[in-house]
Amino acid sequence: MSYCRGCGHQIHETAISCPQCGALQAQHNTNSQQVRADDSLWLPIPALICGLIPVLGLLAPEEPDKDQVLGIFLFAATAIVFGSISLARQKRGKGMAIAGVVLGGIGLLAAIGLLA
Known part of the structure; x- marks a missing residue:
């Protein structure tokens, strides 16, 4: 678990935004998902x-x-x-x-x- 950057509420580490205040979380979550999508061999x-x-x-x-x-x-x-x-x-x-x-x-x- 991690903490929200906006309000400090405890959230899941893969959360894109805080369910309490709606603040967007660190960009590394979306970047890691993008890297995994680029690593697929579907093409x-x-x-x-x-x-x-x-x-x-x-x-x-x-x-x-x-x-x-x-x-x-x-x-x-x-x-x-x-x-x-x-x-x-x-x-x-x-x-x-x-x-x-x-x-x-x-x-x-x-x-x-x-x-x-």
Whole structure:
């Protein structure tokens, strides 16, 4: 437990504001929550997975039809978007994000080549 900066009332250490007087508490509480949100891997992992799917689809022995090429194109574009957002905003998982962007780029170029 900690004490309010405004009135001295005893409050929980994770409280953003005091329930007694409403005074905002130390900024380290919100900053620690922000750091934990930035440390999640919710974007790099989907970027990597969405980058792997088109490459694996291109390894099939038969020529893909138009629907498969469209799927390859969409997964590759999604990998590039997720990877780019992850690189711009997050600190962890940069290697997975880069791999997702690279694999997405390969899949995108291959899909364009198959459509032409």
